[in-house]
């Protein structure tokens with residue numbers, strides 16, 4: 634084999650299908666001392682890819698190890714696929730197979746952020762409710778009161794519905810534009826990766842803002858007051874009190 638040909642084959646992409654017919658790709662970079670040196674393998678997974686390699690290993694064995702790894706994650710992807718198809722996901726914009734977080738729309742300016750454990754996908758995930766206090770507080774109370782009802786044999790979406798006692802808006806019932814309300818300061822929805830997640834707590838207002846926009850706005854006003862990293866000021870829409878934490882500095 635000529636060296637140029639060998640070079641062309643140094644990176645391989647193997648396709649694999651899991652038990653729910655999802656397509657996955659394993660990228661294999663062969664090292665110069667192949668097969669004595671283990672190839673570098675990568676895939677879009679929520680956990681580190683651990684494949685064992687010896688000088689006697691074949692690519693076929695690597696492929697079957699990869700299939701086993703996919704099998705161990707099938708339940709995790711089943712849980713997230715159900716959420717992705719039956720609810721409106723606000724974040725991430727385009728979830729990849731390695732993303733464990735979903736921010737799910739509950740209503741106008743109310744959402745829940747869940748962090749699903751790839752190893753225990755049906756257990757109660759880490760949850761964080763986001764939105765105006767008067768809407769979030771009753772939901773948080775239900776979450777705390779009903780947490781013990783969480784049934785690990787049922788899906789995360791089912792459990793969230795039961796525990797929060799709500800129906801999630803879905804593509805069948807709502808348009809996504811019902812939830813991605815633009816920022817009241819810059820009039821856009823996405824500001825780099827950020828979405829308008831700071832909401833005025835006044836029940837008659839509820840206007841969302843980007844954290845960075847609201848921080849800059851309040852900081853520029855003489856009526857605002859700053860204490861450590863928090864700025865206290867007035868909502869640009871309804872003039873009711875509003876607070877915002879200093880936006881994280883860009884690195």
Ligand SMILES: [Zn+2]
Nearest residue numbers: 816819843846
């Ligand atoms: Zn903005």
Ligand SMILES: [Zn+2]
Nearest residue numbers: 833838868871
């Ligand atoms: Zn307001």
